[in-house]
Amino acid sequence: MMRREIFGDEHEHFRAELRRFIEAEIEPRVAGWNSAGTTDHETWKRCGEQGYLGASAPEKYGGGGADFLFEAVIIEEIARVRAHALMLSLHSDICMPYLTHYGNEEQKERHLTAAISGESILAIAMTEPGTGSDLANVQTRAIRDGDEYVLNGAKTFISNGQICNLVIVVAKTDPSADPPHRGISLLLVEGDREGFERGRNLDKIGLKGQDTSELFFNDCRVPVANLLGKEGQGFKMLMNQLQQERLTIAVGSMASCRRSLDDTLAYVKERTAFGQPIGTFQNTQFKLAELATKVEIGQAFVDKLLAAHVRGDEIVKEVSMAKYFTTDLQKEVAAECLQLHGGYGFMEEYPIARDYRDAAVQSIYAGSNEIMKVIIARRLGLE
Numbered sequence: 001m002m003r004r005e006i007f008g009d010e011h012e013h014f015r016a017e018l019r020r021f022i023e024a025e026i027e028p029r030v031a032g033w034n035s036a037g038t039t040d041h042e043t044w045k046r047c048g049e050q051g052y053l054g055a056s057a058p059e060k061y062g063g064g065g066a067d068f069l070f071e072a073v074i075i076e077e078i079a080r081v082r083a084h085a086l087m088l089s090l091h092s093d094i095c096m097p098y099l100t101h102y103g104n105e106e107q108k109e110r111h112l113t114a115a116i117s118g119e120s121i122l123a124i125a126m127t128e129p130g131t132g133s134d135l136a137n138v139q140t141r142a143i144r145d146g147d148e149y150v151l152n153g154a155k156t157f158i159s160n161g162q163i164c165n166l167v168i169v170v171a172k173t174d175p176s177a178d179p180p181h182r183g184i185s186l187l188l189v190e191g192d193r194e195g196f197e198r199g200r201n202l203d204k205i206g207l208k209g210q211d212t213s214e215l216f217f218n219d220c221r222v223p224v225a226n227l228l229g230k231e232g233q234g235f236k237m238l239m240n241q242l243q244q245e246r247l248t249i250a251v252g253s254m255a256s257c258r259r260s261l262d263d264t265l266a267y268v269k270e271r272t273a274f275g276q277p278i279g280t281f282q283n284t285q286f287k288l289a290e291l292a293t294k295v296e297i298g299q300a301f302v303d304k305l306l307a308a309h310v311r312g313d314e315i316v317k318e319v320s321m322a323k324y325f326t327t328d329l330q331k332e333v334a335a336e337c338l339q340l341h342g343g344y345g346f347m348e349e350y351p352i353a354r355d356y357r358d359a360a361v362q363s364i365y366a367g368s369n370e371i372m373k374v375i376i377a378r379r380l381g382l383e
């Protein structure tokens with residue numbers, strides 16, 4: 001792979017240290033998490049102690065105050081060892097910015113500090129059994145009653161659902177608002193709040209170690225002080241944060257592509273058929289040449305977007321392109337590399353089998369790839 005110009009010495013130094021930590025403390029736990037269907041609080045705390053939670057969050061609350069490229073390094077190194085179960089990026093890059101950008105001083109002191117130290121694990125609950133892509137149609141309600149909101153509704157597919165200590169809940173504070181998205185607000189709900197129940201940890205085909213759960217709110221009383229930002233501004237806040245959310249997926253997808261490809265390159269040099277390494281067959285060479293080319297091109301685009309994101313550019317259209325392109329590429333790479341492993345590719349023992357299953361969801365969550373194309377088309381002037 002070509003030298004990646006976006007990273008300076010400070011990022012590479014950080015990467016080297018992080019890699020040592022991951023190899024010592026994360027990688028050995030991955031198989032256990034995959035069997036248990038969840039990660040553990042101790043590891044999150046260790047990540048917090050080492051400065052790997054909120055690396056780009058404000059120093060005032062314990063964060064690293066670094067640029068987003070450090071977060072990209074974390075995403076890549078986690079993907080390199082296939083520790084997808086440990087959703088550091090969801091915590092630091094997707095949930096935490098809501099607290100940083102929209103939290104008041106009291107909320108930041110309380111929740112941001114705890115999230116950065118690893119005392120508190122974050123989740124965000126948008127999706128409901130009846131609505132995912134059509135976010136403005138959420139049915140969960142938070143109706144004001146004095147100094148409290150009374151929260152009622154059900155969420156599903158929530159990452160970190162079982163293990164989280166704080167959930168950012170998307171709810172309608174004004175169910176009759178027209179247009180409906182103007183009635184949406186964001187509420188901070190602590191894990192031990194009465195009326196908040198966790199449902200099943202859902203049985204998935206991939207991302208086995210990541211806990212993905214149902215959440216229920218039954219007359220759950222939440223103080224008005226837990227409102228994030230202003231009432232009715234929830235949808236706008238969500239839209240503002242999605243650029244970064246989608247970029248994190250693209251960064252992770254490219255790292256997963258590289259891992260699948262590297263492992264397959266090693267495999268085809270060793271495995272023999274008809275008395276010669278399978279890597280000497282022209283089909284194998286052409287397949288891997290094609291994939292390596294696509295990965296270089298995808299990485300160049302993602303790196304360009306990372307630099308633009310760090311500069312603060314508005315790149316919603318381009319990030320939507322990257323999210324759709326890289327996650328489709330990840331699925332292609334995983335499927336082709338599995339094929340090159342022959343029957344061994346279908347065995348649990350070979351990580352490429354897991355790559356194939358883990359890749360499937362990348363084009364679905366964080367805004368499905370169809371929704372990405374809707375966004376791109378709109379920005380091309382097509383309504």
Ligand SMILES: Cc1cc2nc3c(=O)[nH]c(=O)nc-3n(C[C@H](O)[C@H](O)[C@H](O)COP(=O)(O)OP(=O)(O)OC[C@H]3O[C@@H](n4cnc5c(N)ncnc54)[C@H](O)[C@@H]3O)c2cc1C
Nearest residue numbers: 124125126127131132133157158159364365366367368370
């Ligand atoms: C492992 C996992 C983790 C997740 N983590 C979280 C989380 O932490 N928090 C959270 O809130 N959600 C989470 N989700 C939910 C995820 O974001 C949704 O599944 C996703 O947004 C799609 O919504 P849906 O499942 O309701 O599908 P639907 O919206 O029902 O879509 C079904 C199909 O229709 C297509 N479609 C929908 N609308 C259009 C359109 N306008 N044009 C063209 N095609 C369209 C979709 O692209 C899709 O192919 C997670 C999901 C999974 C599987």
